[in-house]
Amino acid sequence: MDTLSPSVLEADEFAALDDSTAPTTPDGSLSFSPQLQPQDVSVYLSGSLRHSRTHMPSDVLGAATQPPPVRNICCVGAGFVGGPTAAVIALHNPHIRVTVVDRDEKRIRRWNSRHPPIYEPGLDDILRITRDGSREFSFLNGRASCESGCLSEGQTRVASREPNLVFTTDLANCVKEADMVLIAVNTPTKTRGNGSGSATDMAAFEAVTALIAQHARPGTIIVEKSTLALHRPGTPFPVLSNPEFLAAGTAVHDLLHADRILIGSSPTPAGHRAAAALASVYASWIPAPRILTTHVFSSELAKLVANAMLAQRISSINSIAAVCDATGADVDEVARAIGADPRIGGQFLRAGIGFGGSCFKKDVLSLVYLAETLVLPEVAAYWRAVVDMNEFARERFVARVVRRLNNTLAGKKVVVLGYAFKKDTNDTRESPALGIVRALLEEGPREVAVFDPLCVPAQMEQEIGRFAGEGALRRDGGPVAVYEDVYAACRGVDAVLITTEFDEFRNGPVKVAKRGEAAAAADPRPFERVEPHENDLLALQSYLRRTTPGSEDPLNRFSPVPACTEDCPDCQLERSVSATGASNDQARKHRVDWRKIYHHMSASHWVFDGRGILDVVAMEKIGFRVESVGRRSRTMVEDAYAPRCI
Ligand SMILES: NC(=O)c1ccc[n+]([C@@H]2O[C@H](COP(=O)([O-])OP(=O)(O)OC[C@H]3O[C@@H](n4cnc5c(N)ncnc54)[C@H](O)[C@@H]3O)[C@@H](O)[C@H]2O)c1
Numbered sequence: 001m002d003t004l005s006p007s008v009l010e011a012d013e014f015a016a017l018d019d020s021t022a023p024t025t026p027d028g029s030l031s032f033s034p035q036l037q038p039q040d041v042s043v044y045l046s047g048s049l050r051h052s053r054t055h056m057p058s059d060v061l062g063a064a065t066q067p068p069p070v071r072n073i074c075c076v077g078a079g080f081v082g083g084p085t086a087a088v089i090a091l092h093n094p095h096i097r098v099t100v101v102d103r104d105e106k107r108i109r110r111w112n113s114r115h116p117p118i119y120e121p122g123l124d125d126i127l128r129i130t131r132d133g134s135r136e137f138s139f140l141n142g143r144a145s146c147e148s149g150c151l152s153e154g155q156t157r158v159a160s161r162e163p164n165l166v167f168t169t170d171l172a173n174c175v176k177e178a179d180m181v182l183i184a185v186n187t188p189t190k191t192r193g194n195g196s197g198s199a200t201d202m203a204a205f206e207a208v209t210a211l212i213a214q215h216a217r218p219g220t221i222i223v224e225k226s227t228l229a230l231h232r233p234g235t236p237f238p239v240l241s242n243p244e245f246l247a248a249g250t251a252v253h254d255l256l257h258a259d260r261i262l263i264g265s266s267p268t269p270a271g272h273r274a275a276a277a278l279a280s281v282y283a284s285w286i287p288a289p290r291i292l293t294t295h296v297f298s299s300e301l302a303k304l305v306a307n308a309m310l311a312q313r314i315s316s317i318n319s320i321a322a323v324c325d326a327t328g329a330d331v332d333e334v335a336r337a338i339g340a341d342p343r344i345g346g347q348f349l350r351a352g353i354g355f356g357g358s359c360f361k362k363d364v365l366s367l368v369y370l371a372e373t374l375v376l377p378e379v380a381a382y383w384r385a386v387v388d389m390n391e392f393a394r395e396r397f398v399a400r401v402v403r404r405l406n407n408t409l410a411g412k413k414v415v416v417l418g419y420a421f422k423k424d425t426n427d428t429r430e431s432p433a434l435g436i437v438r439a440l441l442e443e444g445p446r447e448v449a450v451f452d453p454l455c456v457p458a459q460m461e462q463e464i465g466r467f468a469g470e471g472a473l474r475r476d477g478g479p480v481a482v483y484e485d486v487y488a489a490c491r492g493v494d495a496v497l498i499t500t501e502f503d504e505f506r507n508g509p510v511k512v513a514k515r516g517e518a519a520a521a522a523d524p525r526p527f528e529r530v531e532p533h534e535n536d537l538l539a540l541q542s543y544l545r546r547t548t549p550g551s552e553d554p555l556n557r558f559s560p561v562p563a564c565t566e567d568c569p570d571c572q573l574e575r576s577v578s579a580t581g582a583s584n585d586q587a588r589k590h591r592v593d594w595r596k597i598y599h600h601m602s603a604s605h606w607v608f609d610g611r612g613i614l615d616v617v618a619m620e621k622i623g624f625r626v627e628s629v630g631r632r633s634r635t636m637v638e639d640a641y642a643p644r645c646i
C-alpha cells in the first residue's frame with residue numbers, strides 16, 4: 001500500500017463542519033446508526049433548503065476554495081455502481097490510487113479475475129488498463145501529429161501506466177489510507193418493519209458508516225454515491241452527496257460522457273473545500289460547466305426526482321398504450337408526434353411491459369414514503385400511481401397472452417425471450433420477466449422456456465427457483481426450463497414473448513449505433529490534443545477493433561490478464577454455457593433468425609412483443625401473428641370488428 005497521504009482537512013475545521021445531520025426519512029424514527037442523528041424536519045424544510053439557492057460559490061474550483069489533494073480513494077461497494085465508477089475515476093486519474101472494497105469475497109475474487117461480476121459494454125478495457133496497468137504504445141495520429149508536434153513520423157507515443165485500481169475485502173485498511181471514501185453500497189426498499197414496501201433500507205449503508213467512523217482518519221471526505229433519501233451521517237467528517245446517474249448497459253458511456261456531475265455539500269467552508277476536492281477528481285475528464293454543486297439535500301432529492309420523472313414518463317406512455325390498443329391508434333406514432341415537441345422530447349417514451357431494474361421502483365417508492373412522512377398524501381398518491389401503472393402494464397400484457405391463447409395455457413409451451421431487466425446488462429433485479437414467468441405459471445402451462453443472450457443460465461435457474469417457488473424448475477419436475485440456445489427454447493412453442501429489448505431479438509434493419517453503443521464508424525483521429533485523452537484512446541481502440549476484425553488489443557497496450565487457477569469456478573461455469581450465454585461482446589449481437597423460429601414453432605405462431613422492438617409488418621409477412629403493446633397489427637385490425645376487451 002502507498003504511504004499515507006496527509007489528512008485533507010485540518011482538525012480545527014471540524015467545528016465548522018456539517019449542519020448536515022438529517023434522518024433517512026423525516027420522521028426520524030427509522031434505523032439510525034450511532035453516527036446518525038435525527039434532525040427536525042421543519043429545520044430541513046424551512047432553513048436548510050433556503051440555503052441551497054445560494055450556499056455554494058458558482059465556481060467550486062475557484063481560488064477561494066483550493067481543493068485539498070486527493071491521492072487515495074476508497075470505494076465501499078463493488079457492485080454495479082462502485083465497480084464501473086471506481087474504474088473510470090482510476091482511468092482518468094492515474095495519479096490517484098483507487099481501492100474498491102466489498103464484504104462479498106466472491107465478488108472481489110471475480111473483479112480480480114478475467115470474470116468481472118457484472119457485464120457492461122466497454123468495462124473490460126478500462127479494467128485491463130487500470131487494474132492490470134498498460135504498456136507503452138504508439139499510434140499514427142494523422143494530420144494533427146505533425147501540426148501539434150508529435151513524433152517525427154506522425155507517431156504519438158503513450159507512456160506505460162502502473163496499475164491504480166485495486167479490489168479488496170480489507171475495509172479497515174482501505175478506509176484508513178483514504179483521503180476520500182465513496183459509499184456505493186446497496187440501498188433497497190425495506191421489506192419489513194416501519195416503512196416496509198416503500199422506505200429505504202439503510203442497513204448496509206449504516207453498517208458501512210459505522211466502520212468508516214471507526215477507521216477513517218479525521219478529515220477524510222465521505223461521499224455518498226448510494227441513492228438515499230435525505231440522510232446525513234453526523235460524523236466529524238465532511239460529508240458530500242454525489243448521486244450516480246449511470247444506467248445499466250450504458251454505465252461506461254454514462255460515466256465517460258456524463259451529462260452532469262452533481263455534488264451536494266453543506267454550506268460551510270469545509271463543505272465547500274470537500275466539494276472542490278471531489279470536483280477536482282471529476283475535472284480530469286468532465287468539463288467544468290457540467291459539474292453542478294448544490295446543498296446536500298437538494299442533491300439527494302434531485303436523484304430521487306430524476307428517476308421518478310423518468311419512470312413517470314414510461315408509466316404515462318404505457319397508460320396511453322392501453323388507450324391505443326382500445327382505439328386502433330399506434331403508440332409509437334403518438335410518441336413520435338409528441339416527442340417532436342422539444343418541451344416534451346422523445347426519450348423514455350417506449351411503451352411496453354413497463355420499467356424494471358433496481359432503481360426506478362425503489363426510488364419512486366422512496367419519494368412516496370418521503371411525501372407520506374411529510375404529511376403530503378396527495379403528493380404520495382401521485383407518485384404511487386406511477387408504480388401502480390407499471391404493474392398494470394405487466395398484468396395487461398400477461399392477460400393478453402392468455403386471452404389470445406384461448407384463455408388457457410394448459411398443455412401449452414410459451415417462451416420468454418429476455419430475462420435481464422433491460423438490454424446489454426446481466427442485471428436481473430426487478431426484471432419484468434420474472435413477474436411474467438410467475439404469472440404465466442399460474443395458468444398451468446406445460447412449459448415456460450426462458451432464454452437470455454447475456455445472463456448465465458445456471459444463475460437464472462437459481463434465481464427463478466428462488467422466486468417462482470419450490471418445484472417450478474424442470475429439473476425439479478416443474479414447467480420452467482432455462483435454455484442456452486434460442487432455437488431450442490423456441491422449439492414447439494405456442495407463443496413467443498419478448499420481455500427485454502435486446503437487439504438480438506429485433507427483426508428490422510440494424511440501427512445506427514446510439515448512446516452507449518459502439519460509437520460511430522468514423523476514425524476519431526486526428527486528436528486535437530498532443531497528449532491524447534483516455535476517452536480519445538478508447539474511441540480509437542474501438543474504431544481499430546471494428547476495422548481490424550479479430551484484434552482484441554489493436555493498440556497493443558494491454559498487460560496480461562490475471563491468470564485463473566485450474567479449479568476456477570468461473571472458468572468452469574463459462575465452459576458449461578454456450579457462446580450466446582457468455583458475457584462476451586464478440587459472441588453477442590447475432591440477430592435471431594425469425595424464419596427459423598417460425599419453423600420451430602407450433603402452428604399458432606403467436607409473438608407478443610412486450611418491448612416494441614419488432615417490425616410487425618415484416619413479421620406478419622413471414623406468417624407470424626404479432627401483438628405489440630399499443631401498436632397496430634393485423635390482429636388489431638381484425639379486432640376492430642370484435643367487442644372491445646383490454
Ligand atoms: N445499479 C445502478 O444502475 C445504480 C445507478 C445509480 C445509483 N445506484 C445506487 O447506488 C447504490 C449501489 O447500487 P448497486 O446497484 O451498485 O448495488 P449492488 O448491490 O450491485 O452493490 C452493492 C455492493 O455493496 C456491498 N456491500 C453491502 N454492504 C457492505 C458492507 N457493509 N461492507 C462492504 N460492502 C458492502 C455489497 O456486497 C454489494 O457488492 C444504491 O444506493 C443504488 O440505489 C444504482
Ligand SMILES: O=c1ccn([C@@H]2O[C@H](COP(=O)(O)OP(=O)(O)O[C@H]3O[C@H](CO)[C@@H](O)[C@H](O)[C@H]3O)[C@@H](O)[C@H]2O)c(=O)[nH]1
Nearest residue numbers: 244245246247248314348349350354355356357359421422
Ligand atoms: O422508454 C423506455 C425507457 C426505458 N424503459 C425501461 O425502463 C427500465 C429502466 O431503464 P433505464 O432507465 O435505461 O435503466 P436503469 O439502469 O434503471 O437506469 C435508471 O436508474 C438508474 C439508477 O438510479 C439511474 O442512475 C439512471 O439515470 C436511470 O435511467 C428498463 O426496464 C427499460 O426497459 C421503458 O420501458 N421504456
